[in-house]
Amino acid sequence: MPDFNSYFLMKEADVIEYAKVKVPQKDWDADTMTCREIGDGNLNYVFKVQDAKGHSVIVKQAGVSLRISEEMKIDTDRNRVESEILILQGKLAPGFVPEIYCYDTVMSTCCMEDLSDHLIMRTAMLQHKIYPKFADQISTFMAQVLMGTTDAVMDHQEKKALQKSFINPQLCDISERLVYTEPFNDEMGRNNVFAPVAEFVKEKLYENEPLKLEVAKLKMDFMTNAQSLIHGDLHTGSIFINEETTKVFDPEFCFYGPMGYDIGNVIANMIFAWCNGDVYGEKEFCEWCESVVKDVVNMTMAKLAAYFDEHVTDTMCKTPGYKEYYMDTILADTAAVTGLEMIRRTVGMANVKDLTTIADEEKRARAEKICITAAIDFIINRADKKCGNCFLGTLKKAVETVDGK
Numbered sequence: 001m002p003d004f005n006s007y008f009l010m011k012e013a014d015v016i017e018y019a020k021v022k023v024p025q026k027d028w029d030a031d032t033m034t035c036r037e038i039g040d041g042n043l044n045y046v047f048k049v050q051d052a053k054g055h056s057v058i059v060k061q062a063g064v065s066l067r068i069s070e071e072m073k074i075d076t077d078r079n080r081v082e083s084e085i086l087i088l089q090g091k092l093a094p095g096f097v098p099e100i101y102c103y104d105t106v107m108s109t110c111c112m113e114d115l116s117d118h119l120i121m122r123t124a125m126l127q128h129k130i131y132p133k134f135a136d137q138i139s140t141f142m143a144q145v146l147m148g149t150t151d152a153v154m155d156h157q158e159k160k161a162l163q164k165s166f167i168n169p170q171l172c173d174i175s176e177r178l179v180y181t182e183p184f185n186d187e188m189g190r191n192n193v194f195a196p197v198a199e200f201v202k203e204k205l206y207e208n209e210p211l212k213l214e215v216a217k218l219k220m221d222f223m224t225n226a227q228s229l230i231h232g233d234l235h236t237g238s239i240f241i242n243e244e245t246t247k248v249f250d251p252e253f254c255f256y257g258p259m260g261y262d263i264g265n266v267i268a269n270m271i272f273a274w275c276n277g278d279v280y281g282e283k284e285f286c287e288w289c290e291s292v293v294k295d296v297v298n299m300t301m302a303k304l305a306a307y308f309d310e311h312v313t314d315t316m317c318k319t320p321g322y323k324e325y326y327m328d329t330i331l332a333d334t335a336a337v338t339g340l341e342m343i344r345r346t347v348g349m350a351n352v353k354d355l356t357t358i359a360d361e362e363k364r365a366r367a368e369k370i371c372i373t374a375a376i377d378f379i380i381n382r383a384d385k386k387c388g389n390c391f392l393g394t395l396k397k398a399v400e401t402v403d404g405k
């Protein structure tokens, strides 16, 4: 039996033994324990261990190379980063992340609450399920974690200690390349461009110099604006959901960056959900997605502002007019990242099932053109997107443009 004192990539049978040793708080029925690898992400291995008496745990292990590409080697310390940020997020926004039972820097493993009574939100979106509480819940989570970790609110030295602890160069490098670079030039030759939109992508993205200029500015901002402890990958595949609760997980890309990165990711992925529902004629679902886009913008901004009012400590940030200036920058970043995420998930290396599973080629091409058209508007005109309706209007205008109305 392995002793787990030195790192190796576990198989299902190892994980059963691991859970017995590392999660003793579950009164395991050893004879009926089973384990299944259930991960479908791009990076890690996710195991579910359970027994016949109803005990269960999720064990997540980081491998030395990524699932999406054997050639991509990433420090397994990302598992520590993920575990520690989940613990901190759980303090700042109680109930919005899975409970962490333990984490292990030798095996690069984290043992956490099994959320099998939830669905991964992207899976739920592909089934066109509606969750009326989502916008309120995700906006609360974001406001509390994002504003709660800013210099406006926190002691500045404590903030810098967090910034140091969550410095995450390799994972940031992935985002800098996959979000802020390759979708606009395919410099590594690994973009996945759907053949029917190849010409469109060349003209609207690869040959669009004014767009690239804006993306260059946004890239440098992403790399230098240590505003908040962001999740860093807050798409619908990083959210568990059911009728009652929303739980955010998979924050291994977290670092101190612009908070609009998280908010824009949520909005972009709701637009992908809308695109999929639109193709399949799911009117009620699409109306709900539209309301989420609007509400996430409006509710998050209102809750961030309220959190600022209640918790601001920096005396200069209390100067009249500063909050309004600050909120405007957050909104513009949110719009820009909505666009960046929409482009990179459409044409980049890591795509979304909301688009790739659209079977009809013409409908998929239309959906992708809508995403790219709206995205360019979100990036170029980011300073004008001042409210939820403006975000929705950008999507509607793109539909009209692509449909030639």
Ligand code: SR1
Binding pocket: 042, 043, 066, 068, 072, 174, 175, 178, 233, 350
């Ligand atoms: C190489 S990893 C590709 C993508 O998967 C993750 O979920 C992040 O979004 C990353 O960009």
Ligand code: MG
Binding pocket: 041, 042, 233, 238, 250
């Ligand atoms: Mg992930």
